[in-house]
Amino acid sequence: MLSYALRRLLGAxxxxxxxxxxxxxxxxxxxxxxxxxxxxxxxxxxxxLNRVFGLDRPLPEQYWRYLNGLMRGDFGPSFTxxxxxxxxxxxxxxxxxxxxxxxxxxxxxxxxxxxxxxAAMRQNRAADHAAMAVATVGLTIPNFVVAxxxxxxxxxxxxxLPVGGWNGGAWRNGVLPVIVLALPQIAVVARLTRASLIxxxxxxxxRTLRAAGLPERRVLAHALRAAALxxxxxxxxxxxxxxxxxxVVETIFGIPGVGRFxxxxxxxxxxxxxxxxxxxxxxxxxxxxxxxxxxYALIDPxxxx
Amino acid sequence: xRFAPLLAFSLALAATSLGPLGVAxxxxxxxxxxxxxxxxxxxxxxxTSTVPESNVLRDLFEGLVAHDARGEPAPGAAQSWTISPDxxxxxxxxxxxxxxxxxxxxxxxxxxxxxxxxxxxATAGKYAAVLYPVKNAEKVNKGxxxxxxxxxxxxxxxxxxxxxxxxxxxxxxxxxHSTGLPVHPASVQKFGKDWVKAENIVSNGPYRLKEFVPSxxxxxxxxxxxxxxxxxxxxxxxxxxTEDRSAALRRFxxxxxxxxxxxxxxxxxxxxxxxxxxxxxxxxxxxxxxSFNTKKAALADVRVRQALSMVVDREFLxxxxxxxxxxxxxSFVPPGIxxxxxxxxxxTWKDQTPIEREEAAxxxxxxxxxxxxxxxxxxxxxxxxxxxxxxTSIALADMWKxxxxxxxxVNTDLKxxxxxxxxxxxxxxxxxxxxxxxxxxQNFLFLVQSDNVGLNYARYENPEYDALMKxxxxxxxxxxxxxxxxxxxxxxxxxxxxxxxxxxxxxxxxSDRLVGWEDNLxxxxxxxxxxxx
Numbered sequence: 048m049l050s051y052a053l054r055r056l057l058g059a060x061x062x063x064x065x066x067x068x069x070x071x072x073x074x075x076x077x078x079x080x081x082x083x084x085x086x087x088x089x090x091x092x093x094x095x096l097n098r099v100f101g102l103d104r105p106l107p108e109q110y111w112r113y114l115n116g117l118m119r120g121d122f123g124p125s126f127t128x129x130x131x132x133x134x135x136x137x138x139x140x141x142x143x144x145x146x147x148x149x150x151x152x153x154x155x156x157x158x159x160x161x162x163x164x165x166a167a168m169r170q171n172r173a174a175d176h177a178a179m180a181v182a183t184v185g186l187t188i189p190n191f192v193v194a195x196x197x198x199x200x201x202x203x204x205x206x207x208l209p210v211g212g213w214n215g216g217a218w219r220n221g222v223l224p225v226i227v228l229a230l231p232q233i234a235v236v237a238r239l240t241r242a243s244l245i246x247x248x249x250x251x252x253x254r255t256l257r258a259a260g261l262p263e264r265r266v267l268a269h270a271l272r273a274a275a276l277x278x279x280x281x282x283x284x285x286x287x288x289x290x291x292x293x294x295v296v297e298t299i300f301g302i303p304g305v306g307r308f309x310x311x312x313x314x315x316x317x318x319x320x321x322x323x324x325x326x327x328x329x330x331x332x333x334x335x336x337x338x339x340x341x342x343y344a345l346i347d348p349x350x351x352x
Numbered sequence: 353x354r355f356a357p358l359l360a361f362s363l364a365l366a367a368t369s370l371g372p373l374g375v376a377x378x379x380x381x382x383x384x385x386x387x388x389x390x391x392x393x394x395x396x397x398x399x400t401s402t403v404p405e406s407n408v409l410r411d412l413f414e415g416l417v418a419h420d421a422r423g424e425p426a427p428g429a430a431q432s433w434t435i436s437p438d439x440x441x442x443x444x445x446x447x448x449x450x451x452x453x454x455x456x457x458x459x460x461x462x463x464x465x466x467x468x469x470x471x472x473x474a475t476a477g478k479y480a481a482v483l484y485p486v487k488n489a490e491k492v493n494k495g496x497x498x499x500x501x502x503x504x505x506x507x508x509x510x511x512x513x514x515x516x517x518x519x520x521x522x523x524x525x526x527x528x529h530s531t532g533l534p535v536h537p538a539s540v541q542k543f544g545k546d547w548v549k550a551e552n553i554v555s556n557g558p559y560r561l562k563e564f565v566p567s568x569x570x571x572x573x574x575x576x577x578x579x580x581x582x583x584x585x586x587x588x589x590x591x592x593x594t595e596d597r598s599a600a601l602r603r604f605x606x607x608x609x610x611x612x613x614x615x616x617x618x619x620x621x622x623x624x625x626x627x628x629x630x631x632x633x634x635x636x637x638x639x640x641x642x643s644f645n646t647k648k649a650a651l652a653d654v655r656v657r658q659a660l661s662m663v664v665d666r667e668f669l670x671x672x673x674x675x676x677x678x679x680x681x682x683s684f685v686p687p688g689i690x691x692x693x694x695x696x697x698x699x700t701w702k703d704q705t706p707i708e709r710e711e712a713a714x715x716x717x718x719x720x721x722x723x724x725x726x727x728x729x730x731x732x733x734x735x736x737x738x739x740x741x742x743x744t745s746i747a748l749a750d751m752w753k754x755x756x757x758x759x760x761x762v763n764t765d766l767k768x769x770x771x772x773x774x775x776x777x778x779x780x781x782x783x784x785x786x787x788x789x790x791x792x793x794q795n796f797l798f799l800v801q802s803d804n805v806g807l808n809y810a811r812y813e814n815p816e817y818d819a820l821m822k823x824x825x826x827x828x829x830x831x832x833x834x835x836x837x838x839x840x841x842x843x844x845x846x847x848x849x850x851x852x853x854x855x856x857x858x859x860x861x862x863s864d865r866l867v868g869w870e871d872n873l874x875x876x877x878x879x880x881x882x883x884x885x
Contacts, residue, residue: 079771082478087774087806089481091494099476128566129394130548136566195598202606210606211599212592213568299599301592303568 048344051352052337059333063326067117070325071110074318081126081316100126113322122326123319127311133323137305141327143216144292144304150225152282152289155232160278162233163240164271170245178237185234194227194299211301224300228293232285239281243274275346283339287331382884384589384866387600387612391567391593396548397533398470401478403787403875406530407613408591411559411572411879413533416444416463416512417524421881423872425528429458429556430512439519439828446510451577452536453553453560460506466534467514468492468499482531482789485520519828521691522792528876529789558584558880567593572879585883601861610863610884613875617740620675623861630862634871635688638787638856639681639796642733642748643809645779646849650729655720657848659713662701663751666853673743678854684844685837686855688873690791693834697841713755723756734762735783736769744853745783773809784809787856791873793837797821800849810849817843 082088082096097103101112116123122133166178201223202210214220247253247270256266292306305327312320344350390404397409410419418428430444450458470480471492484490487503503515516523526532535547536554543552550561558580559572570591574584592609594600597616601623603609615623615631623631644651644660651657666680683696701709717723733748735741742763749759764772773782788795798804801821802813820840827833844850858875868882 078768083771087770088478089806092476092478092480095473095476095493095495096478099474127393128391129399130396130545130564131566139565140567195602198599198602203602206606210603210608212603212608213565297567298596301568301594301596301599301603303565307567 048341048352052341055337055340056333062333063329066325066329067114067322068110071113071318071322072106074313074316074321075106077313077316079316081318083316100124113319117326122323125320126317127315127320133319136308136320137323137327140292140303140305140308143213143302144297144306145290146216147221147224147228147296147302147304148286148289148292150221151228151232152286154225154229155236155285155289156282158229159233159236160240162237163278164244166237166241167244167248175241179241182234182237185230186238188230190227190231190293191295191299193230194223194296197223197226198299211299213300213302220300220302224296224302227296228289232289235281235285236278239278240274243277244270247271247274272346276343279339279342279346283335284332287328287335291328291331381587382585384586384611384879384882384884385609386589386591386879387594387604387609387614387861388570388591389594389597389600389612389614391595392570394548395553395561395564395570396545397530397535398466398475398477398480400530404591404593406876408570408572409530409533409557410876411557411589412555412561413535413557414450414578415527415532415534416446417527417532419528419874419876419878421868421878422870423874423876425524429463429534433524439521440516442514442516442523443507444512444514446512447579448510449579450556451579452556453575453577454536455577456536456538456554457509458534458556459509460512461509462534462537463512464504464506465537465540467504468502469535469540470531471502472499477531479529479531479789482526482529485516485518485523485526487515487517489517518825520825521828521830521833522790522794525690525790525792528874558878559589562588569593580880584880586879589879604861604863607863609861610866611869611877612861613858615677615859615861617675617677617859620677627861630864632860632862632869632871633677633857634860634875635679635686635873636787636856636858636875637686637689637791637873638785639684639686639852640678640785640854640856641681641684641850641852643773643782643784643850644848645781645809645811647811648780650720650722650731651780653720654847655716656722656729657851658846659716659720659723659755660752660757661699661848661851662709662713662716663755664748664851664853665706665751669744669747670854673747674740674854677857677859679857681852681855683841684850684852685793685796685841689788689793691830691834692793692837693831694838696793697838697845699845710754717755724754726756728758729756730758730760731780732760732762733781733783734764734769734772734779736766737763741783748781774806776811782809784850785856793834793841794821794824797837797840797844800844808849812847812849814843814847817847 082093101109113123125131125133125136128136162178162182166175169175198210201208208222209220212220253266253270256269292304294306294310297304297306308320309324312324344352388404388407390402392405392408393402394400395408397413400406400409414428416428416430417425420426429446429450431447433442433444435442446458446460452458467486469475470477470483471489473493473495480493488497488501491497492499492502505513507513534556539547539552539554546552550563553561558575558578560575562573563571571588573588575581594612597614600609600612601616604612644657646652670676670678670680682698682702685692685696687695714723718726721727722729733745735745745761752759772779786796786799798821799807800810800812801808802818817840820836824833824836827836862869865884866882867885869877
């Protein structure tokens with residue numbers, strides 16, 4: 048299994064390289080550049096800026112320099128935050144996003160599977176309908192609606208929690224953002240768990256176990272194990288998305304995470320920031336997918352590497 | 353259940369950063385939480401270009417001339433100055449008690465270094481052009497002369513002399529711009545571009561930088577070495593990049609922010625009702641206009657442009673579309689500006705009734721061969737993405753209908769919109785706006801000089817206008833100069849390369865707890881003059 052993991056990681060290198068190369072050239076196709084403003088700059092001023100940032104050099108040379116920097120862990124300077132390098136920006140923001148995303152993921156797993164199991168066990172009864180109704184609401188109301196509503200309820204009306212701000216990561220400032228991040232995930236996990244468990248409980252293998260007189264508790268344990276597979280498959284990409292931040296949640300709550308870099312980098316034509324983000328996401332997706340595959344082997348005895 | 357590994361993984365991640373409880377601030381400390389509607393690109397005054405940056409820099413550094421509580425130029429690091437009779441040499445006497453935050457005295461040499469650094473091509477400052485009136489500045493910035501050739505000189509440690517290319521009556525106003533701020537030479541030389549980081553920075557303003565967390569906040573704390581430190585009442589000011597105006601409004605309502613420098617325009621009614629006088633709307637130095645492409649057949653006819661301007665109901669635009677956050681505009685230069693004795697040149701028909709105006713406009717159109725019964729006129733209005741630009745464009749289309757004008761609308765994103773105007777692309781009518789860099793009519797009227805390639809979107813060419821602008825630039829007598837500029841604006845209002853519609857207003861949320869806030873044309877509110885109750 049270890050050698051499998053190693054092989055997968057090595058195999059990821061060409062993938063990352065391809066992603067870097069493609070995105071390096073694609074972002075340059077977008078009209079305008081990092082220094083195009085509402086007020087046009089003097090051509091000479093623009094020339095000065097391009098020279099300082101190395102944008103006056105031929106594209107292949109820029110690409111080569113970028114790759115060289117990347118090998119040394121240098122993601123280059125940011126054009127949007129000129130006082131910081133891209134690496135510095137990520138060093139500050141990634142722990143914030145991973146902390147919030149991780150907490151949201153954890154809550155999604157605990158509450159989502161709990162709701163899903165409860166609903167599956169009481170299929171088509173009131174509790175089931177209630178749980179699924181809640182899940183549907185969590186899924187269909189977008190976060191840019193939920194977040195302001197929570198701010199108004201808990202911050203303005205009840206005065207229990209801060210409306211926004213990060214405050215150096217104080218837990219009170221993290222509560223609402225984590226809830227907003229977790230809600231849709233809880234909904235998906237609950238629905239997946241319910242559907243998957245109901246299917247398992249009806250399967251011939253479970254019927255056989257019951258016929259053999261196994262106590263219901265142990266029967267359920269078997270069913271849950273099998274039912275976990277689709278949930279784990281979903282949680283992989285979901286984790287990658289959660290841990291790399293959400294632009295909506297970060298903007299509404301004023302949180303210094305990496306989610307904003309994705310959007311602002313692209314809008315500002317901040318080439319280096321966009322590239323850094325792309326590399327980061329690629330690494331997360333690869334890592335999380337590997338983790339999911341390894342988990343499969345743990346859960347499903349038929350899977351062997 | 354076999355979720356354990358994933359759980360452990362998430363727990364570990366969660367533990368890494370939902371860190372310790374926030375540390376409660378000391379009881380006596382007075383902290384001002386200030387919404388600043390955008391993230392500074394940099395805190396290096398010589399690389400600066402945006403309004404959110406200048407709000408922070410105003411507290412961090414002190415230039416020769418600074419903004420007072422009313423946003424007017426006031427002595428800063430220079431306690432006084434004299435101007436030579438020909439208006440070209442400014443001699444600044446520096447304060448003897450001005451110190452950097454590390455205790456070093458602020459000297460004339462520091463200013464000479466800073467002025468040269470601003471123009472040095474290696475600095476790549478976006479707004480170096482603001483100080484182009486300094487002798488040789490443009491040539492230095494373009495790499496044609498070495499920085500040593502710039503027209504600045506430290507006569508002695510407390511006397512700083514600036515020589516200008518030509519008399520520039522608004523030079524003192526220019527110096528309040530962030531580009532005129534000094535940097536600490538030793539720190540810049542030692543740390544290179546990292547001098548601006550919180551751990552390295554040395555500044556000379558009322559506050560010093562404590563922390564800059566991108567997308568979260570910038571915390572400044574009182575600078576004990578500042579010459580007027582005793583009069584600074586707020587101990588720390590925290591700037592938040594409140595890009596989400598609605599979220600900022602909620603934070604303001606919850607008391608988490610004591611001010612915010614913008615409001616969500618679509619909630620203006622609600623804000624008026626709930627916040628009352630905590631909403632501060634005040635005139636601002638900006639004009640909202642639409643540019644006519646004067647090279648297009650119909651629009652080349654000045655009568656058509658005049659007619660199109662006359663029938664616009666500016667009161668309706670200001671009140672019903674912009675919710676009172678803009679002021680009806682009948683001149684290109686907004687009223688209240690410095691160096692403009694007698695005020696702007698208003699449209700001659702400003703006080704006519706709408707019916708009189710419409711009749712006159714139809715006559716003008718007829719004379720030009722258009723209008724009801726004449727040649728059909730189809731115009732395309734371009735605007736950049738924004739609900740209110742769209743509504744304004746639709747309103748224009750409606751108001752132009754009685755003139756027999758058929759309008760179609762084209763919407764693009766901001767970068768595309770301005771790239772088209774700058775690159776002289778094809779268009780009929782395009783939305784634009786201008787916020788002054790310094791309070792002087794020249795900073796508006798220069799937009800349509802024929803040699804202003806980047807900003808003369810109308811492609812307006814009028815030798816008479818150009819000559820007046822040139823004459824104004826050479827005139828030292830401020831009253832005479834104001835007269836010349838007014839002549840130029842009168843021509844502008846007759847020829848209408850742009851149709852001015854509205855003046856911008858500053859829109860601040862200011863808490864009752866914040867004392868000393870004075871609304872002003874520059875929307876400049878140095879924290880040193882404020883206090884919290």
